[in-house]
Each structure stands twice: as C-alpha cells, then as structure tokens.
Amino acid sequence: MMEKQSFSGLARTMSDQLVEAVTAAFKSPPTPSGGSDGGGSSSTLSRKSSKQVLVPASPVRSSKNTHIRKARSAQMKFELDELSSGAALSRASSASLGLSFSFTGFTMPPEDVADSKPFSDDDIPEDIEAGIQREKFQMEPTLPIYIKFKDVTYKVIIRGITTTAEKEILNGITGSVNPGEVLALMGPSGSGKTTLLNLLGGRLTHDNNVGGSITYNDQKYSKFLKSRVGFVTQDDILFPHITVKETLTYAARLRLPNTLTKEQKEKRAIDVIHELGLERCQDTMIGGSFVRGVSGGERKRVCIGNEIIINPSLLFLDEPTSGLDSTTALRIVQVLQDIAEAGKTVVTTIHQPSSRLFHKFDKLILLGKGSLLYFGKASEAMTYFSSIGCNPLISMNPAEFLIDLANGNIIDISIPSELEDRVQMGNSEIEIQHGKPSPAVVHEVHSLTLKNFQGIYRISLKQIPSACMYHLS
C-alpha cells in the first residue's frame, strides 16, 4: 500500500483502503500522451490567449444612485500616498486593511513580456452583473509562469503530553499547471486541498516537513516570484464601512509601486471594477455583521479584485465559491477563466461544484485523504475512472461521484466486477438497511475484497486512454 501510516492513532477504515486502492491505480504509470503538459510550453497559453478580460475605457458611472448607501468613511481616508512611500510601511498598512500579501510590483521588465502572445479581440465577455456586452480592454501582460510539482509530501508533528506522532497530510502529489489554465483541487473535507494550495502558493516554503519538488518556470520559489503571486484566502477580511470602489482604490494605492502615479493607480482600481463586473455595486458598502452590504458573490469578487489589482502571474484561491448559489459560483469561475485566458495561471480549491461548474475547469486534481487519486483534464476524469471500472449507477454530478469515490462511499457507484461479486456476497450475509448496505457491510466487504483491489486496478490501468493522463517531462 502506498500510504505511509505514520500517525499511530489513525485506524484504517474502509474508505482509507478504497482511497489507497484508487491511489495505487493512479500511480501505475500508463502510456504518456503525445504532448507533454508540464513543460510550460506556450501552446496552452496560445490556445486561449485570444480571449481577454475586459476593462472598458469608459469612465466609471457616477455614484448618484439614491438607493446606494455611500460609506461615511472620511475618517478612514488617511494619506495613502505617505504610507506607500516605504515598502515596509506599505506592508503593514496592507495587513491592517486585511490584504494578505506584501507589497508587490506591477510592471514587468520588457524581456519578461517577450514571450507573451499578442492579445486579439475576437471575444467580448458579458457583463457579469447585468448580462450585457462590455467593452474590451487589454490587461497588461505579465510573465507567464508554469508550475510543476512532483511527489509533494507534507506532514505535521503532533505533540501530546507524553507522545509525539507524525501525521501525513499529503502523500506524493504530482501535477502541473500552465499559464492560461485553471487547475481545480477537489476532494472531501480534510483531504488536503488547502494544504496543497498553500504549498503551491509558497506559503509553507520554510517548513521542513515539506517533501518533493515544486518549481515555477523550473525555478524554486523566490522573493521575485512572491511579487507575482495573488492569493485569495477562504476567510476574507474587508473593511465593512467602505465601498467597493474605495476598497479597490486603497488596495491599488497601497500595493502598486511608486513608479505609478496616483491617477494611474486609481485607474487600475476602476479597470478592475470593470474587469470583475462590479460597476453596479462600486458605491455600495462592503458591509458585515451589522451593516448590510454587497452580496456574497460581489464580496468574493472584491477579494479577487484585491489580488488581481497587482496583475499577478499566479492566482491562488481557497474555495472562492463556498457559500454561493450555483449561478453565482458559475460567475466566479467564469471570472477565473477570464483571468486565466489573459495568460495567468490559476489554481483554486473547490468543494462541491455543480456539474456545469465542474466542466469549466481545465485540469483537476482529486485528493483523497492526502493521496492523489487523479490528475488530468477535468473533462476526462469520468472517462478515466470508467476505464478502471468505477462508474456512477445513476445520473450523477461528476463532482459528486468523484468526491464519493474519494470518500470511499460506493453507494450508487459501480466498482469492478470482481469487487461487485464480493459486495453481493457480503450483502446476503450481513444486514441490509433500507435496501442499501449499511456502513458496516461496506466496510466488511471492502476489508475482504481490497486484498485484490490493487491488482484489479493494475490490470484495468492498461486500458486507460493515454490522453487522460498528464506527465511531467
């Protein structure tokens, strides 16, 4: 078995074993597909570079709407120019504003943009809020960065009063993501999505418990790279009493370099408002527990705006759609796609996407208890699992199916026939609750059959279409 069970207190469960079996199946190397994915080739970028995120040149709408509650935030309008004169001070100020990153640069050296493809204007995305066509703008090109990660492991040391134990959080995660792509990290709660996102986003670089390699354009994480990373955390912190426009303007003034004028920074904030379709709520207060403000979807977009204002090459997001209805979630993911299509590399964790949303992702990593169950095109995940004998028995959202599988829950899921025989045999012998095997039955049957599980998957893997898989060069 692949999992190193170093955490002594962990009991092995049926789901552990199922995850192990699927992991083992995944790790057996199938024939590489023709085109290597991980090389950071510009092909992916060029595939999508024709579609751009928009910022119209038109001025922002006036804030005279009577229904809009304008923030009384005069007291907060401290002299930002003074603050932004020193990087350290700027960092402190941005922290106080709830911005999760230190000061970052905005422009890039000309040599960095040499590889960037010219943008064409054949597609005009819709206004997210109003569903109307918006004018196009040219997002400033940034250095395209591809990420490769190989055999990434992460463990924590849990110190008790008398004992110390190691807990493995991630176990041998391999994958890659290129500019122009959105990589979704999916899995059940506690499977390690946030941990992996933090690792890829360079937030645990000084932790000695990280193993494997993570490279950015084949280089290690560096200070230089830090300035090109945007990270949207799960728990956003925004000032409730200032408006959307003020929030983004402050972020622009604090985080953009002093080489830009105040007017340029303010223009950048307005560009981001258009980019994210926040025109209609730009003069609405953010709001909070005691003040009604923008909607959940708008709030998420403001958080994304706080990060894309620096025009990052890499954008990481932790559950940007949690708590949102499926339509709003879809809009957020559409925004991520637009950002990716402007040449950025986007990595996001996702909890339980709708099927429409699931198909929007370019690549998918499925985690189960810290192990890699699938890495490849999101659109081919179902084909892959079907090819190893795992299929939904009823019409099912693919994300739901994959998360059930990663959880070891095989209700309404067919598994390879060898295992099925055992399941049926088990059902006749052990109590069946409400026409479905009880958890005890599933556990028992899996305990019996998992001895063969790995072998079965190894056999099935020979039939996997090679296109399902990605391999690092």
Ligand SMILES: Nc1ncnc2c1ncn2[C@@H]1O[C@H](COP(=O)(O)OP(=O)(O)OP(=O)(O)O)[C@@H](O)[C@H]1O
């Ligand atoms: N520093 C730590 N100490 C102990 N356990 C940890 C630590 N960091 C993470 N874990 C554990 O590692 C597992 C993975 O955590 P992580 O937050 O990455 O999961 P997740 O997939 O993002 O979950 P969720 O979807 O619920 O946010 C969890 O069981 C968590 O309790």
